[in-house]
Structures are given as C-alpha cells and as structure tokens.
Amino acid sequence: MGIMTKLTAEPGTRDRIVEAADALFYQQGFEKTSFADIADTVQLSRGNFYYHFKTKDDILDAVITLRAARTQSMLDAWTQSAVTPAASLRCFAEMLIQNRQEIQRYGCPVGTLCAELTKLDHPAQGGAGMIFSQFRNWLRAQFEAMGHDRQSDALAMHLLSRSQGIAALANAFHDEAFIRHEVDLIDAWLASLASTSGAVTRPRRKNSP
Amino acid sequence: MGIMTKLTAEPGTRDRIVEAADALFYQQGFEKTSFADIADTVQLSRGNFYYHFKTKDDILDAVITLRAARTQSMLDAWTQSAVTPAASLRCFAEMLIQNRQEIQRYGCPVGTLCAELTKLDHPAQGGAGMIFSQFRNWLRAQFEAMGHDRQSDALAMHLLSRSQGIAALANAFHDEAFIRHEVDLIDAWLASLASTSGAVTRPRRKNSP
Numbered sequence: 443m444g445i446m447t448k449l450t451a452e453p454g455t456r457d458r459i460v461e462a463a464d465a466l467f468y469q470q471g472f473e474k475t476s477f478a479d480i481a482d483t484v485q486l487s488r489g490n491f492y493y494h495f496k497t498k499d500d501i502l503d504a505v506i507t508l509r510a511a512r513t514q515s516m517l518d519a520w521t522q523s524a525v526t527p528a529a530s531l532r533c534f535a536e537m538l539i540q541n542r543q544e545i546q547r548y549g550c551p552v553g554t555l556c557a558e559l560t561k562l563d564h565p566a567q568g569g570a571g572m573i574f575s576q577f578r579n580w581l582r583a584q585f586e587a588m589g590h591d592r593q594s595d596a597l598a599m600h601l602l603s604r605s606q607g608i609a610a611l612a613n614a615f616h617d618e619a620f621i622r623h624e625v626d627l628i629d630a631w632l633a634s635l636a637s638t639s640g641a642v643t644r645p646r647r648k649n650s651p
Numbered sequence: 652m653g654i655m656t657k658l659t660a661e662p663g664t665r666d667r668i669v670e671a672a673d674a675l676f677y678q679q680g681f682e683k684t685s686f687a688d689i690a691d692t693v694q695l696s697r698g699n700f701y702y703h704f705k706t707k708d709d710i711l712d713a714v715i716t717l718r719a720a721r722t723q724s725m726l727d728a729w730t731q732s733a734v735t736p737a738a739s740l741r742c743f744a745e746m747l748i749q750n751r752q753e754i755q756r757y758g759c760p761v762g763t764l765c766a767e768l769t770k771l772d773h774p775a776q777g778g779a780g781m782i783f784s785q786f787r788n789w790l791r792a793q794f795e796a797m798g799h800d801r802q803s804d805a806l807a808m809h810l811l812s813r814s815q816g817i818a819a820l821a822n823a824f825h826d827e828a829f830i831r832h833e834v835d836l837i838d839a840w841l842a843s844l845a846s847t848s849g850a851v852t853r854p855r856r857k858n859s860p
C-alpha cells in the first residue's frame with residue numbers, strides 16, 4: 443500500500459494529529475473525543491492515522507507531552523520577562539485574563555483533563571497531574587525567591603488553587619467580570635506578600651550591579 | 652408483558668436508578684457511564700429500565716433534580732443549625748473536610764459535572780449550573796446577614812471559588828493536609844470578615860480544628 447513511503451514524506455502529520463487531539467480533548471473532553479473525530483479534523487485516512495497512533499491512549503500521552511513542553515516554555519518566558527519574582531507571579535495571574543475566552547467556554551485545560559482522567563482512573567492521570575506539578579514547582583520557586591522559605595509550597599498551592607477555582611466558576615457562570623475581580627484580589631494578595639517579605643525591590647540576578 | 656403491573660408494584664425502582672446514576676456520574680463521569688452500567692448496578696432488565704427512563708439524558712435530568720433537592724436540604728440544615736451567619740459559612744467550609752475522601756477521589760460533584768456538561772455543550776448544563784447558583788445565593792444571603800450589603804455576591808463567589816480550587820487540587824494531588832490547611836485559611840478569612848462587618852457575632856465553635 444506504500445503507506446510508509448507516503449508518510450515519511452509528510453513530516454508534519456504526527457504533529458497535526460497531536461494538535462487536533464489537544465484541541466478536541468480540551469473543547470469536548472477526552473472520553474467524548476473519538477479516533478474518528480481526530481482523523482476527521484486532520485482529514486486523514488485511517489491508514490495514515492494508524493501509522494502514527496494505534497490507540498487513543500497513545501495520542502493522549504503525546505498530547506500530555508506537548509502540553510508539558512508548552513507549559514515549560516511559558517514558565518521560562520515568565521521567569522525571563524519579569525524583573526522580580528512578584529512580577530513573575532503576576533504573569534501567572536494575568537494568564538487567567540489572557541485566556542478568559544477559552545476558560546469561560548471550556549474551563550482550565552490542566553484542571554479539566556486531570557479531573558476527567560481521575561474519574562476514568564486512566565493510567566495517564568499521573569502524567570496529566572505532572573503539569574499541575576510544573577506550575578506548583580515554578581510558583582514555589584518564585585515564593586522562595588521572595589523570601590518565604592518553608593511557606594513557599596503552601597503559598598504555591600494556595601495560588602494554584604485560587605486559579606483553579608476562578609476557572610471553574612468562570613466556566614460555570616461565563617462571567618468575565620468575575621475573573622477580573624478575582625485577579626485583582628490575587629494581585630493585592632501578592633502585593634501584600636511582597637511587602638511583608640521585604641523582597642519587593644530585590645531585582646533578579648540578571649544585570650545586577 | 653405485564654411490565655406496568657409489575658413496576659407499579661415496585662415503587663423504589665425509579666429512585667434506585669437515579670441513585671445509581673448519581674453515583675456513577677460522579678465517580679466515572681456522565682459521558683463514560685452507559686445505560687448498561689446503570690442497569691447493571693441496579694440489576695434491572697432492559698424492559699424494566701426503559702419503563703422508567705428512555706434516554707440517558709432523562710436520567711441526567713432526574714439526577715440533577717435529586718442533587719438540587721439534597722443541596723437545598725443541606726443548606727437549610729446549615730442555616731438552622733448555626734447561631735450566626737458566620738457560623739453558617741463555616742459549615743460550608745467544613746463540608747470540604749467532611750467530604751475529603753470523595754473529593755480526593757472524584758473532585759467536587761457540582762464542579763466536575765458542570766465542567767463536563769459545558770464541554771459536551773449538553774442541554775442540561777444550565778440545570779447543573781443551577782446547583783452552583785443554589786450555593787451562591789445561600790452564601791450571599793449569609794454575607795448579607797453579616798452586613799456586607801453590596802459586597803455580598805462578590806464574597807459569595809470568592810468563597811465558592813476557593814472551595815472549587817481546593818477540590819480540584821485535592822483531587823489532583825490526593826492531599827488531605829492541603830484541604831485542612833486551606834479550610835483553616837478560609838476560617839481565618841471569615842473571622843476577619845465577621846470582625847470588620849460590624850455585625851454582632853456569637854460564634855458557637857461546634858467544629859474544633
């Protein structure tokens with residue numbers, strides 16, 4: 443059938459499958475999304491599709507790997523763009539406003555996938571949970587840099603939790619004003635933490651005199 | 652076939668179907684749960700089952716009606732048992748500790764069903780969201796009784812949001828200590844609100860930490 447030959451000459455196909463699955467899992471859920479849904483979106487024949495992925499679980503693993511890589515890139519960009527750890531944390535809160543349309547329609551991609559896979563008792567639930575851990579570890583590092591020491595992990599979990607709650611209710615009530623009000627509360631909370639830690643004026647390592 | 656005769660003599664069957672579906676929708680999700688799953692749990696023949704419900708969506712409507720009734724009973728009980736509005740609000744926070752096992756395994760039943768039905772763009776998403784509104788309206792009434800006036804709805808949404816975030820992360824990380832720590836933070840926040848509201852508070856500490 444020459445499938446091998448055809449596909450090795452088409453390098454972007456696997457990526458297109460994973461991108462399509464990523465969007466469908468987010469928009470309509472993992473369980474609801476069928477192999478056929480994904481193949482239809484990418485407009486692939488079954489043969490072409492099966493060359494890349496044999497099961498929906500294989501696609502899920504690839505989607506989680508893609509999301510983990512994107513999350514790391516985003517966290518790295520926040521770290522590099524912000525002058526202080528407190529400013530980095532505001533990037534995290536700002537994400538809720540930047541993604542407000544998707545959040546209102548589909549909730550948080552991390553939280554909703556985790557919740558669904560946990561209910562399904564799916565083997566990939568740990569992998570999906572690792573994306574939460576990426577955020578948690580990065581948030582903890584910012585609070586540590588602000589001087590919060592042993593409190594840092596609890597503060598990271600608190601902020602992650604606040605963001606999850608905001609996404610859940612913004613999704614249920616489709617309420618953008620609610621998102622903005624809650625992000626203002628987070629900013630005020632972060633400002634109070636920065637002022638009590640004494641680290642608000644401490645610049646990051648780069649360009650130190 | 653005498654199905655009518657048989658079933659009218661068996662008054663608990665419909666309730667048993669709805670109870671079983673309620674648990675299965677919570678534990679494994681709505682989309683994942685099949686008609687057959689529910690019938691197997693209740694150990695009913697297809698004929699018996701179809702007498703009561705023709706579609707899974709009909710069962711979902713009945714489950715949402717059941718959950719709404721239970722929610723109202725719980726809220727009424729909190730209102731009646733607590734001496735002050737602040738004490739009522741602590742009942743809400745305490746719910747997270749009382750339900751900590753289920754929350755760690757399956758998340759919040761209200762939030763996870765809402766999120767799933769929104770992704771499915773299911774006609775019942777509004778009904779599921781009404782259960783959030785029951786909590787929101789009750790919480791708002793407590794804050795109003797504490798004297799928070801026009802702030803009351805925002806405070807209600809904030810507290811509801813905090814509870815959703817706690818449930819989401821407790822589910823992802825299976826972390827009971829996190830739940831208890833966050834509930835302590837909510838209690839401290841409620842205490843600070845009670846003292847600033849100017850309302851006379853006579854808290855009766857029936858739930859020691």
